[in-house]
Structure formats: structure tokens, C-alpha cells
Amino acid sequence: MAASDLINLSGLIDDAKCFALVRQHRWPEGVCCPVCGSSAVIRDGHDDTQPCRQRYRCKTCSGRFDDLTGTVLAGHHQPLRVWVLCLYFMFSLTTFWASTLAARGLVLPRRAAWYAKPAVTFSDALAAVRRQLWTAQAFSTSPNARDMATIPRALLDSLTEAACYPA
Numbered sequence: 001m002a003a004s005d006l007i008n009l010s011g012l013i014d015d016a017k018c019f020a021l022v023r024q025h026r027w028p029e030g031v032c033c034p035v036c037g038s039s040a041v042i043r044d045g046h047d048d049t050q051p052c053r054q055r056y057r058c059k060t061c062s063g064r065f066d067d068l069t070g071t072v073l074a075g076h077h078q079p080l081r082v083w084v085l086c087l088y089f090m091f092s093l094t095t096f097w098a099s100t101l102a103a104r105g106l107v108l109p110r111r112a113a114w115y116a117k118p119a120v121t122f123s124d125a126l127a128a129v130r131r132q133l134w135t136a137q138a139f140s141t142s143p144n145a146r147d148m149a150t151i152p153r154a155l156l157d158s159l160t161e162a163a164c165y166p167a
């Protein structure tokens, strides 16, 4: 197979739409300064290397920021569309894996005494995938260490269950 036969998936995703998505989720009520929280913000050009990345200037504190300032996506050299594509594939893989677990009855809604949740949510699906990954012997990284301590199975299961659900 020639390299030209491969599809460059990141090229199918539009940078402008990715940045618009970030802005929509980050500032649903309009752009706010990440330093002082003021909404008195004006546009201040675009990034030199990423033309769809909008810059802003705060009229209250004179701070400068852009679409990604203060986010986990700031400071990375990969284009935003690559991160969006990775997140999409991670979501797709998790959803697919959870569906196979659900077919075996291994995805159940987490219930608490004060919160009766009737249907499975994505959080439950993610927890089921984590549980499967963390308890699978194929992914075990601990060698047969002599200083290994054993704990009761019930305690290990409850610790795994608690860790599967992020706070």
C-alpha cells in the first residue's frame, strides 16, 4: 500500500471549527478574561502559527490571552485538530469497548442510597472499561516481587470500584 493511499484524517477536520467548538464550550455566555473574569474583552488578532486561534485583550486588567490560554491544550505544538481527533478516537474506542461489556451485563448504573439512577451513563461505561483494564492480568505490571503484600479480594474489589469513578 502506497502512502498516498492512506487518508490523512487530521486533514479532514477543520481548524476553524475546532477552535469554534473550544470557544463554545469554554465561554457559552461570551468570552471572559481568565485572569479577572471580566467580559469586557476585545479581539486582538490571531496567533502567528495558528491563524484560527483568536487572541483577546481584557479591557479591565489589560491581560492578553487566546482561545487555549489556561487550558490543557495550551502550550502543545500539535494542531488543535489532532487533539480533537485523538479525543474522538478515545471516545469511540471507550464506547465500543463498553458496548461489548454491556452485552455481557458488565455495565451497570452506579447507585447510591440518596441517588437512584435508572439508566447507564457514560460515566458508568467509562468505569466499566477502567475496571476491565485494571483487573485484567494481561496488563499486570507487577513482577513476582518478594515484598508484595496481599490484601483480601473484597478490599481490592472495593478499592478498584472506588477508583473507577473519578471524583
Ligand SMILES: [Zn+2]
Pocket (backbone or CB within 6 Å): 033, 034, 035, 036, 037, 038, 058, 059, 060, 061, 062, 063
Ligand atoms: Zn482581565
